[in-house]
Amino acid sequence: MADRQYTSKQRAKRIDLGYFKRSHPSRRTRLILSVTATLAAGLWLLVYAVRGDHTIYTSGPVAPAHAMFEKDCRVCHVPSAAGPAPQTAGLAPSEGGFFLKVTDQACTTCHAGPIHHESQVSTPSCATCHIEHEGNRTLARSGDAGCTTCHEDVALTPGAERRFEPKVPSFAGHPEFAIDIRDGDAVRRIRLHRTAELKDTAQINLNHQKHMRAGLSGLEELQKLRGPSPHIVQTKGGLQLSCTYCHDTESTRTAMQPVSYQKHCGPACHPLDFDGRFPEAETPHLETSLVHAYLRTLYVQAFEDCQAVGGEAPSTENEPLRKRCQELDLIADAAAAPTTPAADAPPADAPRGGRLGRRGAEAPAAPVTEPPAQEPAEVSADAPRGRRLMRGGEAALAETPAAPRGAAAPRGPGIEWVAEQLRSTERLVYRQKCGFCHVMVTDAGRRPETAPTAIPVRWMSHAVFNHGVHRVVTCSECHQAETSTETTDVLLPNVKVCQDCHQERGGARTACVTCHLYHDKTRERPLDGPFTIRQLAGGARNATTPPATK
Amino acid sequence: MLLDGSHRRWIVVTVATAAIATAIYVMYALTDPRGPHGGSWTGLGFGMTSLALMIYPALLGLRRRVPTWRVGRASTWLRGHLWLGLLGYVMVFYHAGFQWSGTLTFVLMILYTIVVISGIWGVVVQQRVPRMMLEQVPLETVYEQIDAIVGQLRGEADDLVDKATGGLPIPATAGNGASGNGAGHGRPPADQGGDHRTEPALAVAEGAGDRRVAALRETYLTEIRPFLDQRLPGRSPLLNARDRLALFDHLRTVVPPGAHDVVEELRTICDERRQLAQQKRLHHVLHGWLLVHVPLSLALLLLAIVHAIVALRY
Numbered sequence: 001m002a003d004r005q006y007t008s009k010q011r012a013k014r015i016d017l018g019y020f021k022r023s024h025p026s027r028r029t030r031l032i033l034s035v036t037a038t039l040a041a042g043l044w045l046l047v048y049a050v051r052g053d054h055t056i057y058t059s060g061p062v063a064p065a066h067a068m069f070e071k072d073c074r075v076c077h078v079p080s081a082a083g084p085a086p087q088t089a090g091l092a093p094s095e096g097g098f099f100l101k102v103t104d105q106a107c108t109t110c111h112a113g114p115i116h117h118e119s120q121v122s123t124p125s126c127a128t129c130h131i132e133h134e135g136n137r138t139l140a141r142s143g144d145a146g147c148t149t150c151h152e153d154v155a156l157t158p159g160a161e162r163r164f165e166p167k168v169p170s171f172a173g174h175p176e177f178a179i180d181i182r183d184g185d186a187v188r189r190i191r192l193h194r195t196a197e198l199k200d201t202a203q204i205n206l207n208h209q210k211h212m213r214a215g216l217s218g219l220e221e222l223q224k225l226r227g228p229s230p231h232i233v234q235t236k237g238g239l240q241l242s243c244t245y246c247h248d249t250e251s252t253r254t255a256m257q258p259v260s261y262q263k264h265c266g267p268a269c270h271p272l273d274f275d276g277r278f279p280e281a282e283t284p285h286l287e288t289s290l291v292h293a294y295l296r297t298l299y300v301q302a303f304e305d306c307q308a309v310g311g312e313a314p315s316t317e318n319e320p321l322r323k324r325c326q327e328l329d330l331i332a333d334a335a336a337a338p339t340t341p342a343a344d345a346p347p348a349d350a351p352r353g354g355r356l357g358r359r360g361a362e363a364p365a366a367p368v369t370e371p372p373a374q375e376p377a378e379v380s381a382d383a384p385r386g387r388r389l390m391r392g393g394e395a396a397l398a399e400t401p402a403a404p405r406g407a408a409a410p411r412g413p414g415i416e417w418v419a420e421q422l423r424s425t426e427r428l429v430y431r432q433k434c435g436f437c438h439v440m441v442t443d444a445g446r447r448p449e450t451a452p453t454a455i456p457v458r459w460m461s462h463a464v465f466n467h468g469v470h471r472v473v474t475c476s477e478c479h480q481a482e483t484s485t486e487t488t489d490v491l492l493p494n495v496k497v498c499q500d501c502h503q504e505r506g507g508a509r510t511a512c513v514t515c516h517l518y519h520d521k522t523r524e525r526p527l528d529g530p531f532t533i534r535q536l537a538g539g540a541r542n543a544t545t546p547p548a549t550k
Numbered sequence: 551m552l553l554d555g556s557h558r559r560w561i562v563v564t565v566a567t568a569a570i571a572t573a574i575y576v577m578y579a580l581t582d583p584r585g586p587h588g589g590s591w592t593g594l595g596f597g598m599t600s601l602a603l604m605i606y607p608a609l610l611g612l613r614r615r616v617p618t619w620r621v622g623r624a625s626t627w628l629r630g631h632l633w634l635g636l637l638g639y640v641m642v643f644y645h646a647g648f649q650w651s652g653t654l655t656f657v658l659m660i661l662y663t664i665v666v667i668s669g670i671w672g673v674v675v676q677q678r679v680p681r682m683m684l685e686q687v688p689l690e691t692v693y694e695q696i697d698a699i700v701g702q703l704r705g706e707a708d709d710l711v712d713k714a715t716g717g718l719p720i721p722a723t724a725g726n727g728a729s730g731n732g733a734g735h736g737r738p739p740a741d742q743g744g745d746h747r748t749e750p751a752l753a754v755a756e757g758a759g760d761r762r763v764a765a766l767r768e769t770y771l772t773e774i775r776p777f778l779d780q781r782l783p784g785r786s787p788l789l790n791a792r793d794r795l796a797l798f799d800h801l802r803t804v805v806p807p808g809a810h811d812v813v814e815e816l817r818t819i820c821d822e823r824r825q826l827a828q829q830k831r832l833h834h835v836l837h838g839w840l841l842v843h844v845p846l847s848l849a850l851l852l853l854a855i856v857h858a859i860v861a862l863r864y
Contacts, residue, residue, distance in 0.1 A: 006689070014702060015695050024694045030841055037845035041852050057860045059588060060651035077864045100864055131584055135651060145583030 060133040068536065076102050076132075102127050109530070114523035119160030120150065129518065140513060144170065147512040163189065164462075171502055171510035176495050179459045192494050199488040203439040203451035208481040208491070214240040222268040243475040253468025255458060261285040270436065274429050277327045278302075283429055288447050291434075295425055299418045306330035307414070330417070459492055463515040551628050551676055560633040568640050571596070575644040586647030588655075588861065596645035601858050603638030604662075607631040608851050611844070632673060639666045654857050661850040668843040679836040687829040689822050696826050697780055703826075704778035707770070707819045714812045715767040720775075765804045766812070773797060774816055778823050788820050 006014070048056050054073045062070045069075040079097035107113060107126040115123065129142035147168075154166045165175040176191040182201050190197050210216075214237030223232060223239070231245035246264040248257050259265070262285065266272060272282040274295070281298060283291045306325035309318045325331045430448045434440060438450040458464075476482055478493035502508045578592040579585065587593050610631040613619060621627075642662060650659045683690060691699055712718045777788040787793035798817045802810055 011691070014699055015692055016698060019692060019694045019698075026693075026837070030844055033841055033845040034848050037849040038852055041849040045853070045856055056653040057857070057864070058652045059655060059861075060649070073864050098863055128583070133652070143583060143585070149583060 058133050061135045062132055063134070063137060063139045065139060066132065074100065076106050078103055078106050102132070112519075112523065112525040114520040116518050116520065119156040121155045121157055122150070124149075140517075141511065142513060142518075144510075144512050147516075147518075151512075170504065171512070172499065172504060174495055174499075177460060177463075177492065179490070179492065180456070180461055182454060192490070192492060198490045200490050202453055202455040202487060204453045204455065204487055205437050205439070206487050208484040208489075210485070211241055211246075212243075212482050214238050216241060218269045225268045243479070243481065247475075249467045252466075253471075254464060254466045256467065258455065258457070265437070270433075272429070272433050274425050274433065277324060283433070288430065288434065288449050291429060292422070292426060292447060295422055295429070296418065299421045299425075300414075302328060303330065303414045303418055459490075464517065465515065551625070551632070551673065552680075553673065553677060556625075557629055557633070560629050564633040564637050567637055571599075571641060571644055579647070586644070587649070588645050588647065593645055593647065594862075596641050597858065597861070600638045600641035600645050601854055603634045603641060604851060604854055607635040607638070608847060632669070635669060636666065639663075654853065654860075658850065658853055658857060661846050661853065665843055665846050665850055668839045668846070672839045672843060675836055675839070679832050683829065683832050683836075687825045687832065689825045690829050691826065693829070693833045696830055700778065700780055700823060700826055703819050703823055704775065707774065707778055707816055710812050710815055710819075711767060711770045714809055715763045715770075718767065718771070720771075762805055766801065766809060769797070769801055769804075770816070774820060777820055782827055788824070794820065794824075 045056075048054070053071045055071055057073070058070070066076070077100035079100060104113070104126050107130075111126075113126060124146065129146040130139040131142065132139065148170065151168045154162075154164070156162060168174055176193045178189050178191045179198075180187045181190050181197075181199065182188075188197075192198065214235045216239065219232055219239035219241065223229065229245065231242045233240050233242055246259050249255065250257050261270075266285065267282055272285060273279070274283055275281065278298065284294055302324070305321060306328060307330070309321045309325060310331045312318055314322060322331065426447075430440060434448070434450055438453070440448045441451045442448045470478075478497055479491040481491050484491055502510050502514075504510050574592065575586065575596070578590070582590060582592070584590070588597055607630070610627050613621065613624065613627050617624065639662060642659070646655060646659070650656045708718060708720070773787060776783045777786050782789070787797045794817075798813060801813050801816075805813060
């Protein structure tokens with residue numbers, strides 16, 4: 001079968017030679033689509049332009065902190081030359097000039113941006129480190145390059161003292177951590193590898209090893225008293241305190257809260273009881289002058305009560321009080337009148353016990369001096385005995401806070417008795433109770449005082465550490481507390497410990513800003529900002545009135 | 551456009567330029583504290599280059615609209631369109647630092663990607679489809695004239711069967727005949743009679759009776775004529791080579807020997823119709839991508855220019 005064949009002439013005859021002059025549907029379709037696509041693109045831009053919304057032109061979403069300015073580029077992008085006044089830059093409408101850049105002026109309208117260091121030789125622009133339009137990120141989390149540009153080889157202004165490591169190219173090359181150690185009034189910066197100089201100068205006596213021992217006595221009592229605690233764990237050796245029993249973070253989980261006597265030390269483990277004859281009484285965990293006031297009030301009250309009960313007939317109601325008074329040697333027996341107590345008082349320095357008096361006897365020989373000279377010894381039997389005279393005539397007693405309502409001041413032998421009780425009890429309290437944990441400061445002729453503990457809130461003043469984000473790691477991985485017996489031990493981890501996890505390749509973050517802040521936050525501006533809500537919400541369009549200058 | 555040896559120089563230039571751009575980008579990405587981004591000087595350089603390489607390919611359309619312009623040969627422009635367009639796509643990645651989180655930049659990247667992919671598809675089909683056309687469509691004609699020629703073929707077939715069977719029960723229309731080129735094929739116009747009846751031209755009608763003639767007429771009207779319509783039927787034995795062969799073999803056995811020439815002529819007409827349908831199909835493959843490529847290129851160009859202006863301002 002022969003297929004159809006055409007000659008050129010036949011072909012030409014079959015074709016309408018003017019076909020190209022007429023529009024063909026395929027070409028028409030292409031034209032319509034081209035026009036439609038172009039118009040659609042233009043219309044899209046037009047809709048946003050009419051709405052005054054610039055968001056489509058951004059190279060990326062702005063950071064959450066600047067979200068309210070996202071639609072108006074001119075809030076931050078201002079003419080670099082001949083721009084608005086410093087206090088109005090940013091929110092004020094920017095006119096003139098084709099090129100609109102983000103100037104430092106626009107940033108500092110809202111942010112203080114304190115200088116990094118007084119002796120730095122150059123200051124980068126804000127936008128060098130704080131890179132916008134990268135979406136949901138914290139602008140302060142700038143890259144290492146912004147830091148290492150200077151810190152690879154730090155240059156200082158002429159004459160400036162070099163206090164820090166001059167070359168820190170990366171976290172892998174980070175020098176050993178340094179901490180500020182107080183040496184009297186001076187503060188020395190010492191790196192953790194210089195162990196000979198590394199002494200914790202906190203004025204407190206603490207043996208971590210002893211506290212972390214399994215089977216530590218008193219923990220059963222503590223649990224009975226306070227109930228089960230997740231911070232007291234059962235081990236083979238018995239109950240054991242975990243680190244978190246005493247050490248807890250504040251609400252942001254960044255810094256550690258100071259150890260509190262009320263919460264962590266007493267009264268279950270280290271009660272401040274002082275006299276077995278007052279089994280429920282404990283001195284307040286306050287400064288020694290207040291302890292003195294408390295004790296004096298207590299003994300005066302006891303004396304007055306005994307005087308009162310001594311004149312009454314024995315009964316079931318006053319039996320407990322009569323017993324105490326007999327123990328205090330303030331009455332001879334149930335029917336006897338009050339005795340003169342001074343001669344029968346127990347020796348001044350005899351331990352009085354209390355619930356944990358035995359432990360008190362084990363207290364180390366703390367540098368506790370004798371009670372102050374002006375204390376009860378100065379109160380003589382010849383001192384004025386009237387209530388009025390007692391109030392104004394004796395210096396030591398004059399420090400005492402007002403006695404409880406209804407309490408009668410002791411008279412005559414009562415003063416001597418109270419003075420004797422105070423002398424012996426205070427000696428015991430300051431030496432065995434306060435001095436057990438605190439360093440006592442003694443000064444001749446003055447009452448001993450506890451030295452300020454001076455436990456640093458932050459050891460590394462140039463870095464921040466978030467304990468919360470590290471809570472998956474057991475404390476002893478970083479803090480060798482289980483073997484520490486001395487208060488002077490510094491239990492901070494070396495940089496190598498951090499570098500075990502924080503590695504540039506396949507590890508936790510190593511960015512400088514993970515631990516360090518650039519701006520000096522102590523120089524931040526006050527919270528009272530310069531703009532009204534209307535100005536902020538309106539962006540560049542509504543900022544017709546300049547903000548009040550702060 | 552075939553990718554032949556004439557493209558070698560373009561390929562070398564494109565690859566070399568891309569390599570240099572890559573080296574610059576790597577150095578820039580490693581040293582820029584902020585990392586690669588469109589706002590840096592290097593990023594802006596890449597951006598302006600890519601915009602230029604976007605505009606140049608778009609000028610090909612203008613060049614084609616005004617073929618008399620003495621601005622180089624069209625084939626050279628087409629090669630440039632192909633390779634510089636690809637190079638521009640690479641430059642856009644370096645300009646953006648492989649990030650396009652802004653709305654407009656994201657849309658631009660989507661558009662550019664579709665345009666490039668559709669362009670690459672166009673190049674690929676141009677390597678294959680013309681050869682297929684040559685092999686499968688020996689009777690290829692001007693694409694825009696396919697419908698007209700199909701009309702001619704049907705008119706030609708109508709005439710054949712009309713003469714052979716003594717009349718077809720169909721109205722004669724101008725479309726059945728030659729479409730204005732005076733070729734003389736096709737049914738007579740309407741003024742010559744609609745459902746006209748003539749004496750069968752075949753001697754077969756005398757001895758074999760109307761039944762055999764009616765078989766030819768019936769087969770023509772039910773199977774062949776619909777196949778010669780402008781729109782191919784969804785189901786037809788003529789769409790399939792084996793069924794087509796069987797149909798005409800059967801028809802040849804049914805009609806008297808004197809009508810075999812008519813059957814053979816109908817077969818060749820159907821074969822030409824089939825080729826034209828195939829040409830149409832191949833043409834759509836060969837040029838269909840332009841329906842995506844061209845409109846989106848124009849939208850891309852508009853948005854890219856706006857992006858450049860706004861980005862430079864801010």
